[in-house]
Amino acid sequence: MFQTLKPLPTDPILGLMAAFKNDPNPKKIDLGVGVYKDEAGNTPVLKCVKKAEAFRLANETSKSYIGLAGDEGYNQKIKELLFGAHEIIAQNRARTTQTPGGTGALRVGAEFLKRCNNAATIWVSAPTWANHIALFEASGLNVKEYPYYDYDKRGLLFDDMMSALSQVKSGDIVLLHACCHNPSGMDLTQEQWHKVADLAVENGFTPMIDIAYQGFGSGLDDDAAGLRIMADKVDEMVICSSCSKNFGLYRERLGACTVVGKDSASADIAYSVVLSVVRGIYSMPPHHGAAIVNTILHSVELRAMWEAELAQKRDRINGLRKLIVEKLGAAGISQDFSFIQRQHGMFSFFGIAGEQIEQLKNDYGIYMVGSSRMNVAGISNSNIDYFAASVATVLKG
Numbered sequence: 349m350f351q352t353l354k355p356l357p358t359d360p361i362l363g364l365m366a367a368f369k370n371d372p373n374p375k376k377i378d379l380g381v382g383v384y385k386d387e388a389g390n391t392p393v394l395k396c397v398k399k400a401e402a403f404r405l406a407n408e409t410s411k412s413y414i415g416l417a418g419d420e421g422y423n424q425k426i427k428e429l430l431f432g433a434h435e436i437i438a439q440n441r442a443r444t445t446q447t448p449g450g451t452g453a454l455r456v457g458a459e460f461l462k463r464c465n466n467a468a469t470i471w472v473s474a475p476t477w478a479n480h481i482a483l484f485e486a487s488g489l490n491v492k493e494y495p496y497y498d499y500d501k502r503g504l505l506f507d508d509m510m511s512a513l514s515q516v517k518s519g520d521i522v523l524l525h526a527c528c529h530n531p532s533g534m535d536l537t538q539e540q541w542h543k544v545a546d547l548a549v550e551n552g553f554t555p556m557i558d559i560a561y562q563g564f565g566s567g568l569d570d571d572a573a574g575l576r577i578m579a580d581k582v583d584e585m586v587i588c589s590s591c592s593k594n595f596g597l598y599r600e601r602l603g604a605c606t607v608v609g610k611d612s613a614s615a616d617i618a619y620s621v622v623l624s625v626v627r628g629i630y631s632m633p634p635h636h637g638a639a640i641v642n643t644i645l646h647s648v649e650l651r652a653m654w655e656a657e658l659a660q661k662r663d664r665i666n667g668l669r670k671l672i673v674e675k676l677g678a679a680g681i682s683q684d685f686s687f688i689q690r691q692h693g694m695f696s697f698f699g700i701a702g703e704q705i706e707q708l709k710n711d712y713g714i715y716m717v718g719s720s721r722m723n724v725a726g727i728s729n730s731n732i733d734y735f736a737a738s739v740a741t742v743l744k745g
Contacts, residue, residue, distance in 0.1 A: 361478075361717060368715045376713030377731050379722040382530070383598060384661055384694065387728045394596045396653040400643040408639070416623045416631070418446025419638035425645035426604045429562065430587060432569055434576050440612040443619035445626060446633045449601035450560045450590030451479065456605045457556060457586045458487035459625040460618070461521055470521040470556065471513065473497070475719070477530045477558070480523065489521070497532040502687035502699060504534050510543065518552030521586075524578075527571035528561035528693020531721040535565065535692050541574040545581040555582060560590040563658045564665065565692035583610040584618075591641055593694075594658055600637030665694060668727050675732050679740035688724075698722045704742050712738040 364380040383391050417423060423444040427437065436442050447453040461468055470489045472480050473496035484491050494516075495508035516522060524544065529535055536544065548555050557575045565571045575587060587606040592598045607622055609615030626632075644650040669689050676685050688696050698720040708714040714735060716722040727735060 359478075364715055364717065367709070368713075371713050371715075373713030375731070375734050377715065377726055377735060379714065379716040379724075379726040381726075382694065382723055383725075384593060384596065384665075385723075385725045385728075387664075387730070389726075389728065391596065391598070394654065394657050396644050396650045396657060397596065397640055399650055399653070400640045400647075403643055404636075404639050413632050414635050414638075416445075416626045418633045419635060419642050421646065422446055422638040422642040423604065425642060426589060427606060429568065429645075430559070430572055430589060430606060431576060431579065432572065434579055436579050436608060441610070441615050442606055442608045443615050443622070444604050444606040445619070445622050446638050447603045447605050447626075448630060448633050450558070450588055450592060450603040451483065452601070452630070452633075453588035453590070453603040453605040454480070454483055454558065455487060455629065456622060456625050457588050457607075458484050458489055459629065460605070460607065460622050461554065461556065461586065462488050463621055463625070464554075465519045468520055469516075470523055471516055471553075472523045473509075473525065473529070475531055476523070476525075480558075494522075496529075497534055497697070499697065499699070502697070503690075504536070504540075506536075506540055510547065513544065513547055513553075514551065516551055516553045520553045521556050522548070522553050523556045523558060524574070526557050526559035526562070526575050526587075527565040528695070530560065530693070531695045531697065531717075531719065533688075533691030533693055533696045533724075536574060538573055538577060541577040545578045548578065549581050554584055554586070556586045556588070558588050560588075561593050561693045562589065563594040564662055564694065567662070568655070568658075579608065582608075584608060584614075591637065595637075595641055595644070595654070597637045597640065600640070601634065602637035602641065665724055668724050669696075671729075671732055672724065672727060672736075675736040676739060679736040681736075681740050681743055683743060694723050694725050696722055696724055700739075700743065707742050708738060711742075714738055 361380055368378045385391055423446055427442055427444045431437050447456050468489060469492055470484050471492050471494050474493040481491050494512035495505040498505045527535055555578050562568055562571045585608045589604045591602040607618045609618050644654050673685050673689050700720050705720055
């Protein structure tokens, strides 16, 4: 049977990781892999996580299954992170299910929506996270794109986006990035969120919101403002969240899928379908990561420590954006990179040609994805001058 198979290409980012690892250049810089890095180039375990793990080690009494929905204390706290004091909480209209990572949340959400409407099309931004399209197609959904990022002007194609979404019919799904858009770094303003939410009500499409970077943009509440605006207006929505970035729990694979119903009764029905989807995919999620987050968010001390550590990450990224623009300008580059400061989160399209990306890699050991998407967190005070000088040499050609 296996003889009929044809080899498939590997993920280009995985290939980039391997090439970087094998590069002997002592000054090499990895701007490709999408994980947060500190000034030393490491992805450290948060101090609050270490404390929560120690508490878990001392107090865990069983390794039994935790059920289809996962850790209920974790689910409640994630719901509060998403909605804050929004009336949805008081109205009991939201149900959250722990999932294996944000990717697991997306797959559960997609399978759930497929059951809601077998003929549904999901609309994703152009561009979007590389795995979105493959993931949704694997779930059986039709996938279409709407305009989003203007590569020439380094901004949003909002009018084009609204024009495309005005054609989305009732029963279809629109995927929106809540904050820190991956891969462009360009986010909707609150005014634009209101317009999209009004269109969702008018046309009857269902919003699916991917919030993988809450706290990495402007703050925990600010980064959730868009989804809360949407929640003000629509009866139903699906939210897929991740703890990989804001808790640094990448390898623990921790996320959540939240469904919002028109009322408590409809939320219960939707929840039962979500749990059926979970049962058919992985049955029950792992517990270690959820127990860590549950411990942190239920502790006044650890919650404060987490928010402080998260703010340090956010401030570092925003500071790096400013530093990159300043250093590129000081290197005598005429090309305008000021757009980098207007973006949010770890990613930015650097906006240089493919051959220039290759030259940076081959001649200087500077690695970024072929689309010119760069992970800003890969820059540091120790390598920024080398980065700016290398880019200046390549662009002046």
